Amino acid sequence: MHEETSMHDLKPKGLKKGAVSKWGAITIGLAATAPAYSLTGALGHGAAESGYQLPIVFILSVIPMYFVALSYKHLTTAAPDAGTIFTWGTKAIGPRFGWLGGWALLLASILAGVAATQITVNALIALMGLKDSPTWLNLVIAILFILSTTYLTALGAKESSRTTMLLTAMQYGVLVVLAAILMLRVLQGDAVATANPYSQEWWNAFAIACLEEFLGGCL
Template sequence: MGFWKTITRKEDPSVYQDKDSHLIRSLRVRDFLALGVGTIVSTSIFTLPGEVAAMHTGPAVAISFVIAAVVAGLVAFAYAEMSAAMPFAGSAYSWITVVFGEFFGWIAGWALLAEYFIALAFVGSGLSANLRPLLANIGIKLPASLSNAFGTSGGVVDLISLIVIALVAILVSQGVKDAARVENVLVTLKVLAILLFIVVGATAVKHSNFVPFIPKYRMTSNGAFGGWQGIYAGVSMIFLSYIGFDSIAANSAEAINPGKTMPRGILGSLAIAVVLFVAVALVLVGVLPYQKYANSAEPVGLALRSIGHPVVASVVQIVAVVGMFTALIGMTMAGSRLIYSFGRDGMLPKFLGTLDEKNRPNHALWTLAIIAILIGAMFPFAFLSQLISAGTLIAFMFVSLGIYALRPREGKDIPTPAFKMPFYPVMPCLAFLASLFVFWGLDIDAKIYAGVWFLLGLVIYFTYGVRHSYLNKTEKD
């Protein structure tokens, strides 16, 4: 078989349907809404609006959030159609393998895997950084060796990050239905805390803090500030906040009535997240001049204390830490299903694609958790944020273009989905260009790390995946 035919060999969607049939369909719309909101509205809603306002946008941070939401929304429509038509584990990896072929599916999935490995370690480290001050207030202080990544500020291992990732893995290993129940409760608490901040903070908003809404453009040590250049720089930083809806699609093989459940879960959770992000951003810059948030790790707490609400600030901070578990749960569920799908197809060792006696992909789950713990132990918090958006945006571009290959097959070998991306064929192109637009705005380090990860993926594919994949074995039989 020629090289091009090898890398473009496509999986029959009925094969994935059969392979994933042992996964238990137990998740409803409310579970996916909680999963999506819990993953999207993570630690970033409590920190990112103030940081971006101080570094790049001023009061126009709300515009950056809206633009980033439009980009994410365009891609979310593509995700909604794909997941409704092909409710398989692995999301973009499985879809692209069906519509474009094995190699392109691997690249899309490999890019997403970077998101899950790094984001899990990133949120674990962020939870640790926010929990340690709360513990210190009650007299519990960990030594530097147990508070930081290896070689960072005297650190050996971030013990809290290790523990929370392991605890979440234990929870998810009991089954997605139990994990979804916990997720629903924690997301409710987190949303209530956000609404509490919005209501209390809105009483102290000053119009003068919004003037000028878009500051004059200038270059700073952090890059562009003010003008549309600063807003664009803010979009690239903020986009990290919206990528969590992929975690919903990765679990579509466990959805009840996925044709309706998946689009409602994906688009609904994104809509809720946009409203919350924009509202928090506007209240933050309205309460205090945006310059006050420079180098602040807790802008929400700073704003509340400045207007005389220290108790509310403490409550929000505590709930914020607890709420980070929702992101860990969502990413652990999604990442483990992606690794399971790699093993299922022979792209990685097949034990990763096996289910336990209760039809749970726990081999993949513990592989994800152990690698995330190791990454969090080896790399500092700031380093971990570089690769998350880059890998996800690559997958987003594949999925957007994949709609063009999907449509001609709907109603034939792929069922006609209950939901379709509107304004076809224009919107898929806009989704692709919008994702490319955000990717282009990432800093050079993110692009370099993405390139290194891409090359590693090529090595694994051509030395292992291309020979061990089930498509290769099927052709030989």
């Protein structure tokens, strides 16, 4: 006969209720966009695709992102779980799809971490005034970055969310100040010689040459 499993030995699955505050959840959502990384790692590619119309492309990109957020809201309401695609894919389509989706999400997170590490290495090397850094230095900085993020994750949801709130506030604060300084210098005509003068055409969506350029800037 099979022994009955004691209910006292079972532990609740998923994130503990109340572990992350409302502001913590909002901050995690804002941090998920990786504002500093998105600008340093993707701004150049977006400008290469959409040209001077990249500002309006950024604004129009909010529309599809709104519907993505709306779909997450409905999925969370129907099946509250921290597993996202793993849970929702399993319930909606099947366990194989959920399994593949979960591993794909994990792989994407790992690759994004590697890409962010490279940008961190480049920034630190530039701050140290080094033009060509040795490979071992890049490796040490990357390992320290990965270990620190792993440690913060292991501390738990509350501690990691607090750290995320602090780092996100710093990111957005620095970006807002930097953007204001750059725009002020352009408007005052005090920009570098290679800077283009400000133009209202930057906000004209109809100036985008073709759909491919628009989609390239969005991506």
